[in-house]
Amino acid sequence: MILSRRNIRKLHGAAQLPALFQKSKRTFWTERYVSKHIINAHLDPTTDDASRRPEIIEKSAAWIAAQVGGGAGRRLIDLGSGPGLYCTEFYGHGFDVTGVDFSKYSIAYAKKEAARRGLPISYRCEDYVLTDLPTGFDAATLIYGDFCTLSDHDRDLLLWKLRRILKPGGYFIFDVFTKRYEESHHLKTDWYFQLKNGFWYPFPHLVLEQSHEYPEDDTCLNQYIVLPPWRKPRKYHIWHHYYSLETITEVLRRQHFRIEGTYGDLTGKPLEPESEWIGLICRRED
Template sequence: MDFNDIFKFIKQPKVFEPGTSNFWHDSYISKNMLEAHLNPDWDAASRKPKTIDKTVAWINDNFLQDYSTILDLGCGPGLYAERLARLGYHVTGIDFSKRSIEYAKESDRKQELNIEYIYQNYLEIDYDEKFDVAILIYCDFGVLSNEDRAVLLQKVYKALKPGGFFIFDVFTEDFKKDKIIEKNWYTSQKDFWGNENHIVLSEVFHYPEEKVFLDQNIVLLDSNRFDVYRSYNHYYSEDDLTHLLDEHRYRNHHFFYGIIGDNNFISNSVVFTVTQK
C-alpha cells in the first residue's frame, strides 16, 4: 500500500466530496446496518420503537386526515411503513439498501400489509401526482449535497398530489453544540467496519460556512486496500429551510420541535418540517 494514497484522504475534503465506498453496497456493513435498524435498544440507524410510535402517531393525528397514499423515502426495513400500513394507509417504501428492502418485503409477506417496497435510489423516483404525503425521516435530508437536495425536492414535488404534504426532519443549528470535533484511530479484529483484522482512522470535520459536519472513517483492511466512508450532516435554521422550500415552490411551511424526545442519537437538536405542494 502506498501511504501517499491514504494521506490524500486524511486531509479535510471539499464539502460533500464522496468517499471511495458506500455503506449500502458492502455485504458485511449492510448486514450490521440492518441489525442496528432492528435493535430496539439503539438509536443508531433507526430510532427506538417508542420514538417511532410517537412520530407515527404525531403524523397520523395531525397530517393524514382525508389522505390515504404515503411515500416513505429511505424506508429501511419498513419500521415506519409497517406502522402506517396498520393504520390503513397505502404505503410505498423506497430504499437504496438491498438488504433492508429484502427484509422489509419478507416482513410484509408475513404480516400481509400490502406495502409496496422498491429497491431504488430515491433520487431516481419518477412519480406524477401519486401520493398524498411523502416522508423522509432520520435526518436523511441533511446527508444530501446541495445538488442532490435540489433533485429530491423536485422529485417529491412532482410525486405529490396538489396540496400534498412533505414531512422531513433535520438537525437544527444547536447541532453545533452536540457535535465533537475529534480524530482517533483503533485496531479491531471484528466490529461494525469489518470481520477481520483492520485499522480505523476516524475524524470529524466542520464546514461552518456551509453548516455541515463530516464523519469520515478510513478502514485499512490489509496491506493493499482501504475504504473511505463519509457521512455528511447538514444543519439548518428555519430561515434556511424557508428560503430553500420557497425556491422549490413549496408553501405553508411549519416547524415542530420535541417530536422525538430524549434519545441516544447523535443529537436531540432536531426539527420536523412540514410543507405543502
C-alpha cells in the same frame, strides 16, 4: 515496512479534505457486511443508532398520520424506509404505503416482514434522488435526518422530484438536525485497531476517523478511512448539512413548498431555541 514514506504519503493523500459534498466511491448503507450491522441496529429497540426506538416510531407515525389524515385510498411514500419500521406503522393508520430504500438488504428484510405479516406494502429498492418514482401521493416522509446528508444539489433535485410525485397540496414531512445536534454528536478524531467483527469488516482492520468543518456552508464531514491488511483502503464520506429554521425555510420556499408547522421533532414536541431537531410539515404549493 508499514510506516514507509510511500505509505505515509498515501495516507496523507487519502486524508486530504475533499471539496464540499464530494461523494466517496462507496456508501456504507449498501455494503453487504455493513448492512447486517445496520439492520441489527435498526431493529435493536434499545438504541437510536439507525432508527429511533419503537415507542418513538409508534408515536411519530401516529402524529404524522393525524397531521395528514389517514384513511382509505390515502397514499404515502416513505423515502429511506430502511427495514420498513415506519411503513408498517403507516399501514396500520390506514395508508396505502410505498417504501423506498437503496439498501437491497433492508428492502429484502422489509419485504419478507411484510409477507410474514400479510401486509400489502410496496417496497422499491431505488435511490430516491436518482430514480423516477411513481406519482399521485398524498404524503411523502423522509425521517431521521436523511435530508441533512444530501448535497445542496441533490437536496434541491429531491424537492423538485417531490413536487412531481405529490398530489397538489400533498404533504412532505421530514426532520433536519440543527447546529446544536451537530455539536453534541461531533465525530471525534480517533483511530483504532479492530481485531475482528467490527462495523466495517469481520476481520482485522485499522480505522481512522476524522471530522472536518465547512462552517461557511453549515456543513460537517465525517470521514472514515478503513484499512484492512490485505485489501485496498476504503474511504467513506458522510456529509452533515445542518439547518436553522431560517435556512430550511428559505430552501423550501425556493422549491415551492409551504411550511405548515415546525416542531422540535416528528412527534409534535414544541420547537425551542435549543432543539437538536426540527420536524417540518410542509405542503406542495400550487
